[in-house]
Amino acid sequence: MTKNEYVPFLSEVLEVIPHTDIEYTFRMSYVGDVRPGQFFEVSIPRYGEAPISVSGIGNGSIDLTIRRVGKVTNEIFEQYKGTSLYLRGPYGNGFNTEDYQDKELVIVAGGTGVSPVRGIITYFASHTEKAVSAALIAGFKTPKDILFREDFALWKKRLNVILTVDDNTADPTFPQGLVTKYIPGLEFKDIKNAAAIVVGPPAMMRFSVKALLERGLSEEQIWISHERKMCCGIGKCGHCRIGDAYVCLDGPVFNYSRGSTLLD
Amino acid sequence: MGYYFSPEGINKVISGLSEKYDIFAPKLFPGKGAFSDTDLVRYDRISAIEDVVFHMKSRFSPKEVLLPLTQTLFYYTEDSVSEPRPPVRDRLIFLRSCDLHAVRRLDAIYLGNVFEDHYYRQLRDHTKFVLMGCSRAFSTCFCVDMETNIPTGYDMSIDLIDGEYRVDCRSKDLEDFLVPHSTRQGEVVPCHVTETPTRVHIPENLSSSAAGSSIWKEYDSRCIACGRCNFSCPTCTCFTMQDLSYTDNPKAGERRRVWASCMVDGFTEVAGGAGCRKAYGERMRFKVLHKALDFKKRNGYQMCVGCGRCDDVCPEYISFSGCLNKLEEAMEEVNGNDKK
Numbered sequence: 001m002t003k004n005e006y007v008p009f010l011s012e013v014l015e016v017i018p019h020t021d022i023e024y025t026f027r028m029s030y031v032g033d034v035r036p037g038q039f040f041e042v043s044i045p046r047y048g049e050a051p052i053s054v055s056g057i058g059n060g061s062i063d064l065t066i067r068r069v070g071k072v073t074n075e076i077f078e079q080y081k082g083t084s085l086y087l088r089g090p091y092g093n094g095f096n097t098e099d100y101q102d103k104e105l106v107i108v109a110g111g112t113g114v115s116p117v118r119g120i121i122t123y124f125a126s127h128t129e130k131a132v133s134a135a136l137i138a139g140f141k142t143p144k145d146i147l148f149r150e151d152f153a154l155w156k157k158r159l160n161v162i163l164t165v166d167d168n169t170a171d172p173t174f175p176q177g178l179v180t181k182y183i184p185g186l187e188f189k190d191i192k193n194a195a196a197i198v199v200g201p202p203a204m205m206r207f208s209v210k211a212l213l214e215r216g217l218s219e220e221q222i223w224i225s226h227e228r229k230m231c232c233g234i235g236k237c238g239h240c241r242i243g244d245a246y247v248c249l250d251g252p253v254f255n256y257s258r259g260s261t262l263l264d
Numbered sequence: 265m266g267y268y269f270s271p272e273g274i275n276k277v278i279s280g281l282s283e284k285y286d287i288f289a290p291k292l293f294p295g296k297g298a299f300s301d302t303d304l305v306r307y308d309r310i311s312a313i314e315d316v317v318f319h320m321k322s323r324f325s326p327k328e329v330l331l332p333l334t335q336t337l338f339y340y341t342e343d344s345v346s347e348p349r350p351p352v353r354d355r356l357i358f359l360r361s362c363d364l365h366a367v368r369r370l371d372a373i374y375l376g377n378v379f380e381d382h383y384y385r386q387l388r389d390h391t392k393f394v395l396m397g398c399s400r401a402f403s404t405c406f407c408v409d410m411e412t413n414i415p416t417g418y419d420m421s422i423d424l425i426d427g428e429y430r431v432d433c434r435s436k437d438l439e440d441f442l443v444p445h446s447t448r449q450g451e452v453v454p455c456h457v458t459e460t461p462t463r464v465h466i467p468e469n470l471s472s473s474a475a476g477s478s479i480w481k482e483y484d485s486r487c488i489a490c491g492r493c494n495f496s497c498p499t500c501t502c503f504t505m506q507d508l509s510y511t512d513n514p515k516a517g518e519r520r521r522v523w524a525s526c527m528v529d530g531f532t533e534v535a536g537g538a539g540c541r542k543a544y545g546e547r548m549r550f551k552v553l554h555k556a557l558d559f560k561k562r563n564g565y566q567m568c569v570g571c572g573r574c575d576d577v578c579p580e581y582i583s584f585s586g587c588l589n590k591l592e593e594a595m596e597e598v599n600g601n602d603k604k
Contacts, residue, residue: 004382006337006519007345045340046509046517050535070535086345202538229534231505231521234379238502238524239531241554243472244561249378263475264532264540264550 005234008043008086014061016080019147022068023112025055026080028087030062035096036119037225037253040064040089041233047075051230051248054090055115055148056122062090065115065147091233092252095120095197097130099223103195104188105134108179108208110200114138114147116225116252117199122151125158132193135160135186139179139204143171179204183211191216198256199225209256222256265439266452269429273445274313274422280441281356282311285392288329289358290322291315307357316358318424321402323577325498326359330370330387334522337383337505341516354390358422360398361456362405362571365412366498367393372563373501392435397423397455404572406462406585412569413456421454430454462572464585466556467592469599474553476601477594479587480545486580487544491525493551493574493584499567502526526551552587 015027034057042064043049050072056063068077076085097120105124109117124134136155140146142165155161168176179200188194194217198208205224212222228247231237240247242262245254254262269277281287289310296304305322307329338345359367374384395418398407407413415421419435420442432452433439494500504524509517524531527547533539541547559567574584 002380002382002385004347005379006382007347045345045519046507046514048505048507073535227534229532229539231503231524234381235377236374236379236381236501237504237521238526239504241558243553244558246377261472263472264546 005088006232008041008049008088010084011087012084013080019065019149020145022077023065023145023147024077025063025065025148026076026085027056027058027061027063028085029060030087031060032090034062034090035094036123037094037116038090038092039116039233039252040087041091041230042066042072042076043086043088044072044075044079045086048072049088049231050076051091051233053116053225053252054094055118057119063118065112065118067112089233091248093250095223095225095253097123100124100195100197101130102193103131104190104193105131106137106186106194106196106212107135108137108183108196108198108200108212110139110179110204110208111141111145112147113200113204113225117197118148118151120197121155121159125155128158132189133160135162137162137164137179137182139164139166139200141166143168143174178207180207180211183208183215186215188215194221196222197224198222209260219257219260220255224254224256224259225252226254226259226262227252265433266450267431267433267442267446268448268450268452269431269446271313271427271429273447274429274431276445277441278311278313280445281438285354285356287311287356287358288326289316289394289396290320292317292320310358313429316396318396321360321405321571321573321576323573324496325366325571325573326357326363327366327370327498327501329355329357330367330384330391331374331501331503331523334506334520335383337519337521339516339518350386351390354392355387356392356394356419358394358396360396360571361415362407362410362412362569363498364393364395364415364418365569366571368417369499369559369563369567369569370501377562392419392438393417394419395421395454397421398457399423399425399455401457401460402572403461404575404585405457405460406464406570406572408458408460408570409464410566410568410570413458413460415454415456418454421452423452423455425455460570462575462585464570464588465592466566466588467595469595470557470591471595472553472557473598474557474591474594475549476598478597479590479594480549482545483548483582483587484543484545486582487527487548488580489527489529489544489547490579491528492577492579493582494525494527495523496573496577498571498573499555499569500525502531526554548582548587552584552591555584556588556591 055065228240555568
């Protein structure tokens with residue numbers, strides 16, 4: 001008898017950490033192997049399922065940072081209090097820290113794109129000796145949209161962090177500009193030993209990758225994470241397929257030498 | 265082993281098999297066609313050999329027996345989820361060589377591709393296949409060019425030749441039902457076609473760069489994104505989840521999967537409204553390259569089996585085989601562009 005992947009399991013909501021009005025991190029009970037960049041299908045029977053990236057991995061718990069943006073996530077925000085949520089997963093490949101070890105690592109993340117890379121950032125912030133250097137360029141729309149504020153405070157002590165906003169009218173202490181603005185200013189000792197991770201909205205990823213390629217990084221030195229509609233997470237429903245790749249199975253993390261060949 | 269039967273004899277076999285199996289075959293539904301005064305041939309349970317339509321192609325494929333149009337994945341109440349009971353009866357499916365090859369494609373996706381699908385496995389393990397030999401090809405068939413004209417992996421075959429049914433049986437389980445009713449035994453080779461009126465040629469050098477060709481543009485206006493091509497295709501396997509709740513108790517209900525189509529609006533739409541492939545020509549490109557390129561890259565053989573149903577059902581008379589035959593031109597175009 002094969003495992004029935006479609007039937008979800010109950011996971012207790014251990015803690016809820018609000019970041020903005022519409023973005024909360026849900027700390028969920030979970031015991032099992034999981035890595036940053038993987039995702040779970042969060043399920044609310046009657047409303048459906050949504051694929052959500054793992055934004056943190058604890059002892060017996062995982063963090064899911066969820067934006068209230070659609071039918072299912074809206075219901076999660078309405079129903080979560082004192083209860084449990086149904087989950088399936090983890091699915092997808094996730095990031096492999098070994099790909100970035102002993103490299104000059106640059107992470108470019110936009111908006112909720114910080115969620116899937118949060119585990120990687122935390123890893124290199126707490127093991128600074130594992131990389132030659134590590135830089136983070138994170139962009140949000142405005143200061144009130146910033147996620148993981150406490151993490152940023154910690155990361156800033158250990159990594160080269162640029163936290164930028166598209167519009168700083170509300171708080172001019174934040175630098176204003178798109179993440180791409182800071183890519184030309186990045187310092188590399190040996191560009192051949194650089195590695196970059198780019199995660200965010202499609203346009204942000206496209207232009208960030210372009211800027212990194214212009215800096216002299218090869219496609220093989222860049223990793224991206226895709227976001228697509230998914231119903232099953234296990235390579236069956238077909239919604240996330242791009243060319244001969246299934247984002248849910250072969251991704252969501254792709255080396256750009258492969259990612260660049262995938263055309264929607 | 266081969267067996268010969270009179271019509272009465274084969275019906276005795278079928279009534280014997282019906283004790284153990286639900287038998288599905290293409291069946292005639294008079295007056296149920298898409299247009300007035302037209303008939304429909306589609307899969308349904310049969311109880312006699314006369315129910316089986318041999319001389320026409322079914323509009324929908326046998327995949328609906330293995331992958332129901334809607335299928336309950338689980339039932340939920342306020343605090344529990346439970347799996348539906350597994351199917352109790354075994355199934356026999358009458359199908360042609362192309363559709364039998366299509367089952368191999370369904371298996372590749374639902375039993376392979378990393379995860380095994382629990383519900384497909386349940387049905388698949390309890391299904392046997394009865395090959396319907398093809399003595400001639402229909403006008404839109406192109407199985408020979410897709411290399412699916414020679415049947416493999418059937419449990420038994422059936423051909424009607426000069427009023428006599430000829431059966432080649434490969435399954436010990438089925439043999440017991442056949443032996444008592446046959447008029448004689450002897451070698452039986454199921455019919456298969458060696459040429460088709462429709463021919464296709466998929467270029468050897470086909471690559472994803474064909475996406476850059478202008479051949480897709482005409483489908484922007486010709487296609488109406490109805491998805492009939494996908495729903496009639498024996499190898500299309502996409503689905504979407506659907507939750508429903510019961511009217512008398514909205515806190516209880518079920519999650520189902522229903523067939524989905526990459527040609528229909530909303531297929532790639534995510535929360536917030538963003539999506540890919542807005543233009544119908546892009547959707548055509550996505551579908552055609554899956555059937556003729558992307559699936560092969562992953563599995564080593566073509567996805568399309570050349571049944572031609574998509575050409576039969578398109579309300580806009582778009583020909584899939586015609587599009588395959590443009591791929592050579594598409595590659596010449598994109599390679600020419602590269603040289604410029």
